[in-house]
Amino acid sequence: MHQVSATELAKMGKCERQVYLDHHHGEDTSLTAKFIKRGNYEHEQFNRQLSGKDKRCFIATAVFGIDAVETKILRQFRDEHLMPYKTGRTFTSLYYSLSPYIVNLIERYPALMIPIRTILRWFIRSRR
Amino acid sequence: MSFFIVVVVIALYWWIQSRRKPKLTPYMLENFLKITDPVALCGKPDVVWKTHDGTLIVGDYKSRENQQVYQSEVIQLSVYKLLVEKTQNRPVADYGFIHFKNRHMVKVQLMNEKEIIELHQRYWNVKDGRIKPCMTGTKNYCRYCSHNDECCNE
Numbered sequence: 267m268h269q270v271s272a273t274e275l276a277k278m279g280k281c282e283r284q285v286y287l288d289h290h291h292g293e294d295t296s297l298t299a300k301f302i303k304r305g306n307y308e309h310e311q312f313n314r315q316l317s318g319k320d321k322r323c324f325i326a327t328a329v330f331g332i333d334a335v336e337t338k339i340l341r342q343f344r345d346e347h348l349m350p351y352k353t354g355r356t357f358t359s360l361y362y363s364l365s366p367y368i369v370n371l372i373e374r375y376p377a378l379m380i381p382i383r384t385i386l387r388w389f390i391r392s393r394r
Numbered sequence: 395m396s397f398f399i400v401v402v403v404i405a406l407y408w409w410i411q412s413r414r415k416p417k418l419t420p421y422m423l424e425n426f427l428k429i430t431d432p433v434a435l436c437g438k439p440d441v442v443w444k445t446h447d448g449t450l451i452v453g454d455y456k457s458r459e460n461q462q463v464y465q466s467e468v469i470q471l472s473v474y475k476l477l478v479e480k481t482q483n484r485p486v487a488d489y490g491f492i493h494f495k496n497r498h499m500v501k502v503q504l505m506n507e508k509e510i511i512e513l514h515q516r517y518w519n520v521k522d523g524r525i526k527p528c529m530t531g532t533k534n535y536c537r538y539c540s541h542n543d544e545c546c547n548e
Contacts, residue, residue: 269428272437272473275510275517279466280535282520282527287541289521294540301538308457308495309440316420316441350419355497 315349324365328372329383339390418443421450427477432507433514439474442482443491450478452490452504459496467492469513472505479507 277285295302330336348354372378421444428436441453452474454467471490479486488506491499505513519525529545536542 269430269434269436270514270517272435272439272470272477275435275473275513276466276470278513278517278520279464279469281530281539282516283529283545284539284541285517285520286523286527287544290523291541291544296540298538305457309455312440312455312493313423316423359497 324362324369325372325382326386328369329379329386336386336390339393340386343393418445418451420444422478427474427481429477429480431480433511435473435477435510435514437470437473437477439478440493442474442478445487449485449487450482451487452478453493453499454490455493457495459494461494461498461500463492463500463502468502468505469510471502472510475504476507476510 277288326334326337326340344358348358372382420441422439422442424438424440426436426438439452440455443451443453445451452471454471454474456467471492475486475488475490488504490502490504492502493499516525520527530536536545539545
């Protein structure tokens with residue numbers, strides 16, 4: 267018998283008539299294409315967060331550079347000490363919503379880089 | 395002085411949190427699974443979590459913030475549970491998690507193997523026209539259905 271995917275069987279919980287009509291008249295996804303595309307993108311983001319492949323670390327990237335050792339250490343700290351816990355995830359989420367504004371400030375006033383770099387370096391040293 | 399106390403409290407909280415073992419760790423991410431027994435099913439669970447004691451829990455990500463759980467999602471997650479149960483030699487929880495965009499997660503009680511087999515049989519009966527299919531109870535769902543015209547004519 268033909269293999270049924272979980273997504274296909276799940277349609278039985280939405281509308282059985284759709285399952286019948288999809289089979290006999292073909293499935294047209296043009297109406298839902300936009301939702302599917304957005305869903306796929308967000309699934310990818312979710313997967314990257316869980317797998318630790320999420321490269322976002324805005325302030326550290328702005329101060330040290332995208333592939334700097336310091337940025338990698340901070341990413342590692344986020345993945346190992348923040349992401350596994352609910353409070354850590356909330357903190358990371360808050361950080362991601364605030365950090366683009368801080369990065370804008372750093373770009374506007376480069377002098378801010380000096381205290382931020384000092385604080386981050388102190389934090390990295392204390393983790394070693 | 396009060397600033398010092400706040401710093402000490404934050405540092406202490408951080409230290410306690412970092413020493414706590416995580417409750418769930420990702421065991422499998424978007425792995426394609428398929429089975430032929432008891433019925434032919436396949437799927438790609440978004441995430442399978444592993445608890446301290448080695449029990450696996452299936453999870454599915456939904457890109458919306460509204461935390462309502464629909465029957466179709468319970469079916470999807472139940473199929474994932476059966477796939478994980480039959481392909482991994484580990485105990486699988488009879489509940490799963492639905493993860494929402496706002497990072498909230500909802501615990502969902504899943505269908506058992508017998509119920510999935512019955513639904514699978516009904517699926518084929520509906521598809522082959524052996525039984526009259528039920529219509530959705532939510533008219534809003536029809537708005538995005540490409541069969542809207544055919545459905546009204548039948």
